[in-house]
Structure formats: C-alpha cells, structure tokens
Amino acid sequence: xxxxxxxxxxxxxxxxxxxxxxxxxxxxxxxxxxxxxxxxxxxxxxxxxxxxxxxxxxxxxxxxxxxxxxxxxxxxxxxxxxxxxxxxxxxxxxxxxxxxxxxxxxxxxxxxxxxxxxxxxxxxxxxxxxxxxxxxxxxxxxxxxxxxxxxxxxxxxxxxxxxxxxxxxxxxxxxxxxxxxxxxxxxxxxxxxxxxxxxxxxxxxxxxxxxxxxxxxxxxxxxxxxxxxxxxxxxxxxxxxxxxxxxxxx
Numbered sequence: 001x002x003x004x005x006x007x008x009x010x011x012x013x014x015x016x017x018x019x020x021x022x023x024x025x026x027x028x029x030x031x032x033x034x035x036x037x038x039x040x041x042x043x044x045x046x047x048x049x050x051x052x053x054x055x056x057x058x059x060x061x062x063x064x065x066x067x068x069x070x071x072x073x074x075x076x077x078x079x080x081x082x083x084x085x086x087x088x089x090x091x092x093x094x095x096x097x098x099x100x101x102x103x104x105x106x107x108x109x110x111x112x113x114x115x116x117x118x119x120x121x122x123x124x125x126x127x128x129x130x131x132x133x134x135x136x137x138x139x140x141x142x143x144x145x146x147x148x149x150x151x152x153x154x155x156x157x158x159x160x161x162x163x164x165x166x167x168x169x170x171x172x173x174x175x176x177x178x179x180x181x182x183x184x185x186x187x188x189x190x191x192x193x194x195x196x197x198x199x200x201x202x203x204x205x206x207x208x209x210x211x212x213x214x215x216x217x218x219x220x221x222x223x224x225x226x227x228x229x230x231x232x233x234x235x236x237x238x239x240x241x242x243x244x245x246x247x248x249x250x
Contacts, residue, residue, distance in 0.1 A: 011077060013040040013154065013186055015063055018071040019211075020055070032058050033070070034211035040203065042077055043184040045177075045224060047197040050207030056190040057087075059212075060156050063188060077186040078153020085157040089143040091131040097142050098127040104146045114149055121145050121175055137168040144172070148179055155180065157189040161196065173200060177225030194239065198232045199225060206243060216242055 020033040032055040040046045048056045061067040062074060064084055076082070083104075091100045101123075105112055118124045121141045131139060140160060147155060160176075161169040177200065180187050191197050197204055202224055206216040218239065220227075227235075 011042040012075070013038075013046075013063070013077050013188065014073070014075040015039070015059070016073045017059070017062060020058060020062065020067075020070040020072075031211040033213070035213045036207070038205050038214060038217070040077070040186050040188065042186055043180075044202045045180060045187045045200055046189070046203045046205060047201040048188065048190045048205050048207060049192065049194060049197055050212060051209050052192070054207050054209055055212040056207060057158055059207075060158055060188065060190055064156050076154050081150050081152045081154070083147030083150055083152035083155040083185075085140075085143050085147050085155075085160045087159045087162060089131070089136075089139040091139060091142055093131050095130070096127065097123060097129050097131075097134070100131070100142055101146045101149050104149045109150075112149065114145070117145055117148055117179075120179060137164055137172070140164065140172060141175075144176065144179075148183070151183060152185055155185045155187040157187070159190055159192070161191075161193075169196075174225065176200070181224075194236055195232055198235050198239075199227060204239070206239075218242075 015036070015038050017033045017036040019031060022030045022032055024030050036059065038046065048059060050056055058067065062070055063076065064082060065074075065076070092103070095103070101114065102110070115124070118127070121144060123138075123141055123145055126134070126138060131142070134142070144160065161172055164172070173196065179185070189200065198220065201220055204218045204220065205214050207213065208215045216239070220235065
C-alpha cells in the first residue's frame with residue numbers, strides 16, 4: 001500500500017515498490033514489479049530502460065500517483081506541480097494548439113505568460129492551428145509545452161520521441177534538456193533507445209524482466225545533452241559489458 005505521497009522532504013524523488021500485482025482477465029495474479037527502488041536528487045534527469053512489457057510505464061504511473069494500488073512508498077519532489085508527457089500526444093482535436101496547452105493550467109493561472117516556452121519549442125506561429133493540421137513532431141512539441149506550462153517540479157515522460165525521424169527527435173531532445181535545466185526540473189523518462197538515454201540522463205536505471213527490479217544503476221558524467229559521439233559510444237560499450245556480467249548487474 002502506498003503510504004507516503006504527502007510526507008517528508010519534497011526535494012527528491014524516492015520510489016520503493018515492494019510489489020505491484022495486476023489481475024489478468026482470467027483472474028490470475030501477475031506480479032509486474034518486485035523490490036524496485038530508485039531515487040533522484042532535485043533537478044536530476046533519470047532514464048528507465050528495460051525489456052518491452054517489463055513495467056516501465058507502470059513505474060511511471062505509480063510515480064505520477066495514477067496507480068496507488070501497490071505495496072511500497074513513493075515520495076515525489078517539489079510542491080506537487082507535475083508534468084506528464086505520454087507516448088501519444090493526447091491532444092483534443094476540437095481545441096487549438098494554444099487551448100490544448102492552456103488546458104493544463106488552473107483557473108487562476110489562465111493569463112500565464114507562455115511566450116518564452118512557446119518560443120523555445122517553436123510553437124508561437126502554430127497557436128491557432130488544430131491537432132489535425134500538425135505533424136507528429138509538432139504534436140509532440142505541443143504535448144511537451146502542455147507539461148511545462150504548469151512550471152513543474154517533477155516531470156514524467158513515456159517515450160516522448162518514439163516514431164519521430166532522427167532530426168526531429170534530436171531537436172526535441174535539445175529543447176527538453178534546455179527546459180529541464182532552466183527550470184531545475186526533476187525528470188524521469190522511459191525509453192528503449194540506449195543512445196538517447198545516454199544523451200539525456202544524469203542517471204540510468206536498467207530494469208529486468210518481470211517481476212522487474214533495477215539490475216544496473218549508472219551515474220553519467222556531465223555535461224548532460226552535450227556528450228560527444230565518442231563518449232556516448234564508450235559508455236554504451238561499458239554498459240553492454242556490465243549488463244552481460246551477472247556480478248556487475250546484480
């Protein structure tokens with residue numbers, strides 16, 4: 001049972017999942033997570049990697065407070081301003097770009113000046129358009145803008161760059177790094193792309209198959225978002241060796 005979302009120091013993310021169990025359609029209990037523990041300091045960028053279906057998105061949902069049905073403890077950073085970017089942009093087709101972004105704001109924030117955010121994400125000229133008029137890359141920019149409109153303390157992203165061409169994904173990664181560093185936002189991202197993870201992360205968490213636990217945790221040297229191809233390649237080879245070695249990976 002989750003017992004601590006409102007308690008304690010809010011500067012860091014602390015997630016301890018003793019067990020997370022789903023009920024299959026036939027009533028069978030399926031344990032997705034067991035003994036999973038991770039933490040991020042304020043302003044750190046963490047990335048979750050692991051096999052498909054191992055429980056990465058479930059971990060994000062627990063961290064977001066969207067799934068309280070687990071055994072363990074979750075303490076989230078900041079004052080409770082949470083931004084979420086899902087795998088799909090999830091934009092309302094009958095709302096304009098600006099209306100979709102401002103949907104995240106509370107009534108008292110209705111007049112918030114978003115010009116810097118919109119300029120950073122290259123959206124200023126697209127505000128009157130509707131989601132059906134946007135490319136996938138632009139739609140993902142809108143989803144990211146919506147998450148940052150609330151000036152989050154804590155940001156969760158579930159494969160936000162999947163299915164994008166590399167040039168578009170690279171631009172969005174750069175923009176994400178700039179926004180998270182500017183706002184000192186504690187961030188947890190899910191991806192299958194190891195190179196993307198190495199580019200973005202301060203800390204990597206590799207998950208096992210179900211029931212998932214962290215089998216390797218790695219802190220990466222700065223500067224985040226500006227590591228050279230040579231450094232990325234070297235880190236990737238080192239990680240491959242550690243994950244292949246049962247003693248190194250736990």
